[in-house]
Amino acid sequence: MLYIKDIVKTYKRGVRANDGVTIQVGAGEVVGLLGHNGAGKTTLINQVAGLTVPTSGTIRVDGCDPVAEPSKVRRMIAVMPQSHAPLTGVTPRQVIKSMARIRGMSKSAANTRTEELIEALDLGEWADTTGERLSGGVRRLTAFGMAAASPGQVVMLDEPTNDVDPARRRLLWEQIRGLANRGCAVLLVTHNVVEAERSVDRIVVLDSGKVMAEGTAAQLRSRAAGDLRLELTAADIDGLPSLPEHIATAGPPLRASRRLTIALESSAAADALTWAQRLRASQDIDEFSLVPVGLEDVYLDLVGGESTSNGEEEG
Amino acid sequence: MRYWMSSYGLLLGWAGLRGRATLALNLVIQTCLAVGIVVGFAFLVPNLDDATALYLSTGAPVLGLITVGMVIGPQEVASAKQEGIFEFNRSLPVPRSALIASDATIALVTALPGMLAALVVAWLRFDLDLQISPLVVPAILLTAAAAIGIGYGIGYGLAPPIARMVSQLVVFVALMFSPIVFPISRLPDWFASVHLVLPFQYMAESVRDTLSVPPDGVRLLPFAVLAAWSLAGFLVAYRMMARRT
Numbered sequence A: 001m002l003y004i005k006d007i008v009k010t011y012k013r014g015v016r017a018n019d020g021v022t023i024q025v026g027a028g029e030v031v032g033l034l035g036h037n038g039a040g041k042t043t044l045i046n047q048v049a050g051l052t053v054p055t056s057g058t059i060r061v062d063g064c065d066p067v068a069e070p071s072k073v074r075r076m077i078a079v080m081p082q083s084h085a086p087l088t089g090v091t092p093r094q095v096i097k098s099m100a101r102i103r104g105m106s107k108s109a110a111n112t113r114t115e116e117l118i119e120a121l122d123l124g125e126w127a128d129t130t131g132e133r134l135s136g137g138v139r140r141l142t143a144f145g146m147a148a149a150s151p152g153q154v155v156m157l158d159e160p161t162n163d164v165d166p167a168r169r170r171l172l173w174e175q176i177r178g179l180a181n182r183g184c185a186v187l188l189v190t191h192n193v194v195e196a197e198r199s200v201d202r203i204v205v206l207d208s209g210k211v212m213a214e215g216t217a218a219q220l221r222s223r224a225a226g227d228l229r230l231e232l233t234a235a236d237i238d239g240l241p242s243l244p245e246h247i248a249t250a251g252p253p254l255r256a257s258r259r260l261t262i263a264l265e266s267s268a269a270a271d272a273l274t275w276a277q278r279l280r281a282s283q284d285i286d287e288f289s290l291v292p293v294g295l296e297d298v299y300l301d302l303v304g305g306e307s308t309s310n311g312e313e314e315g
Numbered sequence B: 001m002r003y004w005m006s007s008y009g010l011l012l013g014w015a016g017l018r019g020r021a022t023l024a025l026n027l028v029i030q031t032c033l034a035v036g037i038v039v040g041f042a043f044l045v046p047n048l049d050d051a052t053a054l055y056l057s058t059g060a061p062v063l064g065l066i067t068v069g070m071v072i073g074p075q076e077v078a079s080a081k082q083e084g085i086f087e088f089n090r091s092l093p094v095p096r097s098a099l100i101a102s103d104a105t106i107a108l109v110t111a112l113p114g115m116l117a118a119l120v121v122a123w124l125r126f127d128l129d130l131q132i133s134p135l136v137v138p139a140i141l142l143t144a145a146a147a148i149g150i151g152y153g154i155g156y157g158l159a160p161p162i163a164r165m166v167s168q169l170v171v172f173v174a175l176m177f178s179p180i181v182f183p184i185s186r187l188p189d190w191f192a193s194v195h196l197v198l199p200f201q202y203m204a205e206s207v208r209d210t211l212s213v214p215p216d217g218v219r220l221l222p223f224a225v226l227a228a229w230s231l232a233g234f235l236v237a238y239r240m241m242a243r244r245t
Helices: A041-048 A070-074 A092-102 A107-120 A136-148 A166-181 A193-199 A217-221 A266-281 A295-303 B002-044 B050-082 B085-090 B096-126 B136-157 B160-176 B189-194 B200-211 B221-242
Strands: A002-010 A016-025 A030-034 A056-061 A077-080 A154-158 A185-190 A202-207 A210-215 A228-233 A259-264 A287-292
Touching: A002 A041, A016 A030, A016 A041, A016 A056, A016 A185, A016 A210, A030 A166, A030 A193, A041 A056, A041 A154, A041 A185, A077 A136, A092 A107, A092 A136, A092 B002, A107 A136, A107 A166, A136 A154, A136 A166, A166 A185, A166 A193, A185 A193, A193 A217, A193 A295, A202 A217, A202 A295, A210 A217, A210 A295, A217 A295, A228 A266, A259 A266, A266 A287, B002 B050, B002 B096, B050 B085, B050 B096, B050 B136, B050 B160, B050 B200, B096 B136, B096 B221, B136 B160, B136 B200, B136 B221, B200 B221
Parallel strands: A030 A185, A030 A202, A077 A154, A154 A185
Antiparallel strands: A002 A016, A002 A056, A202 A210, A228 A259, A228 A287
């Protein structure tokens, strides 16, 4: 349904926002696009929407080229932008209905779909409140409703769950899945690795305009070094004693401000646990946890989210 | 064409819905502004003769249209750009020209009541003997279209902070230095020749000559110049709207 092949986008000042990106999203599939700010996610969406022209490469939306036929492609896609939707002076019910109508639905179908979305997203309480009095989360849900009202073949959602409360976040994910079940190809931009791990079919990790990895959450997790992560939290993480040599690590440790994360094979679990308990007893650390490797670990390995320590002696 | 018309109709409803909250306030401000110019400028000129009264009366509604189109217009576009609404609109499955046309229609609807109020107040205040030509309708519509078109050209063509500054400059030049509420003969020659190119004197002339037809009839040159300015403004707006980076 959505076919993106070798997309390169270089801006006039020489900034290469996309560098050979290839992604496919099939009908009924939800693909999560993960990446830091500036990874090239929004540029990619704008190219699919025909707002920006790729420097080279191919994009097809159900066989249509957004470069050659931008207005036709705009009728086949729905975009939920990262920025706030225009809600000042209008209510969620009015905007969702208006968007459904503008996207070609009949009056009665638009009414039905609007009520369906308001109920499904639990927006009833605010459905008739004007935009300037809505919270950020309700505004995001409304913006989702505007895109989902009459979604076309491809739906692109730019950080749809930001600011949304946990209960409605689940409802939102159900609706995203609902779009896929209707046959839409859903491309979803997010920073939230944990959510993506749970809710999307496939994940594409983008960094500096390049696809760093692609696959299901399980496939990406299998790329991680080791099976476990030992996480230590301490006020002075640099002052910790070295990791005993008999505990085999599966990669260089990662340091965040107060946290040290060490990759381990399952076989080292018992020794690592003993060491960590001893550190806590001596009050070198505040707490520790031994957890199975998660997608976040893989993601941070791929895009370098935390600084790696600079030598074995710090392990 | 049917698709364009249906998109235009739906967008008009959408723009109307968004503008509804501020429409009433906008109408009041526009009316006060246009009426204020009639009353206020009369203080500047203590002994009003008929010719001056005619300039004031017919110039005030033109200034009202200029304010809506060339000052409020670019400021609204600048805000829409900064709030991301411009990008959102660009992704909608509608012709871009229909998008601009629907916004322009709302601006026109906002401007007309104030303009009419100014005329009525001027007529009451100065007891004018007007010779109204049917051409007054195209004159007002072209003046409004030129003001809104140029305003959108400024708003879409320039970066938001610059568009805001230019719109301030426009109102200053229009109010104080344009032959709208006074004859062009009062300006220095060099400045009068600048106004041969700018749209202000043609806006004023088309409205004035159709409200009080001169003995030698209504000149058509102002209509042509205003049509050209409207076209240029809307074309810039359309190009920026349809532009792909």
